[in-house]
Amino acid sequence: MATYIVGDLQGCFDELQLLLQQVEFNPTADKLYLVGDLVARGDQSLECLRFVKSLGAAAQTVLGNHDLHLLATAYGIKKVKAKDRVDALFAAPDFNELIDWLRHQPLLIDCSQQQGFVITHAGISPEWDLATAKQCAHEVEQVLQQGDYKQLLTEMYSDQPDHWEDSLSGIDRLRYSINVFTRMRYCFTNKHLEFACKLPPAEAPDNLKAWFELTNPLYQQTAILFGHWASLIGYPTPKNIYALDTGCVWGNYMTMLRWEDKQFFTQTAIKDYIK
Numbered sequence: 001m002a003t004y005i006v007g008d009l010q011g012c013f014d015e016l017q018l019l020l021q022q023v024e025f026n027p028t029a030d031k032l033y034l035v036g037d038l039v040a041r042g043d044q045s046l047e048c049l050r051f052v053k054s055l056g057a058a059a060q061t062v063l064g065n066h067d068l069h070l071l072a073t074a075y076g077i078k079k080v081k082a083k084d085r086v087d088a089l090f091a092a093p094d095f096n097e098l099i100d101w102l103r104h105q106p107l108l109i110d111c112s113q114q115q116g117f118v119i120t121h122a123g124i125s126p127e128w129d130l131a132t133a134k135q136c137a138h139e140v141e142q143v144l145q146q147g148d149y150k151q152l153l154t155e156m157y158s159d160q161p162d163h164w165e166d167s168l169s170g171i172d173r174l175r176y177s178i179n180v181f182t183r184m185r186y187c188f189t190n191k192h193l194e195f196a197c198k199l200p201p202a203e204a205p206d207n208l209k210a211w212f213e214l215t216n217p218l219y220q221q222t223a224i225l226f227g228h229w230a231s232l233i234g235y236p237t238p239k240n241i242y243a244l245d246t247g248c249v250w251g252n253y254m255t256m257l258r259w260e261d262k263q264f265f266t267q268t269a270i271k272d273y274i275k
């Protein structure tokens, strides 16, 4: 049995299949984890969702910002962006089923006890320990799965609050958590979140630090596997920090990590997705 973790798909279904063939993935014995953003911009979001759902217990994903945005568009809260190329998904007979399945996916997968890693789409706040991260993920998942998820998807679009306080409550607390788990890249040195910069660290302003370069004992205690940040490609992250989005949809490649021996497998983009 092997454990594989793959970076952002963003509708790049063929590259995922080629990677799975490369490692001879066996769904009856192996496990596939996904760091989220299964959809948007690539041309096969429908196939990606159907495939991951069809794997059942052999696969598990977290939610990314594009996945949450898809949910918002599916419930009529936001308009579909043409560049997201999700027309085939919206026209599919199993659309509602796929959207319902997606809404029930978590923000955090915790394998720290058994295998020594956790997975989120963007990262874990420099202001959280693991217990707080798990609690915050749980609170958002509860609303998405059983609460007023339409209201949450309506009110999640803001960059505030940009820092954590234990006293945060209501939509502010949920929004901070969503932004950390699905959108974070940079922080100021005081650990406040910054969302505008999407540059690679070498080109970022001096007053910004990648979230994982701030001080948090958690970052040494367990490995953190994440995606989201395509321009991080080639950046030497610290031990324990695994950046798996290598920008397939932007013309680079898709990355899959086999956890047991830490071997990386890659598949170059086979199409020009962003024209």
Ligand SMILES: Nc1ncnc2c1ncn2[C@@H]1O[C@H](COP(=O)(O)OP(=O)(O)OP(=O)(O)OP(=O)(O)OC[C@H]2O[C@@H](n3cnc4c(N)ncnc43)[C@H](O)[C@@H]2O)[C@@H](O)[C@H]1O
Pocket (backbone or CB within 6 Å): 065, 066, 068, 069, 156, 157, 158, 178, 179, 183, 198, 199, 200, 228, 229, 230, 231, 232, 233, 247, 250, 252
């Ligand atoms: N709570 C919330 N608040 C607000 N919005 C929310 C939200 N929840 C969901 N959303 C939604 O999130 C979606 C994405 O936001 P956007 O803001 O539209 O998209 P993005 O930054 O391009 O994000 P992406 O996740 O695609 O990041 P990536 O690193 O691949 O790409 C980032 C950039 O890196 C660049 N890039 C990629 N590879 C690179 C490389 N190798 N070198 C340099 N740059 C590179 C790309 O050109 C690109 O511009 C929107 O639909 C938005 O509505």
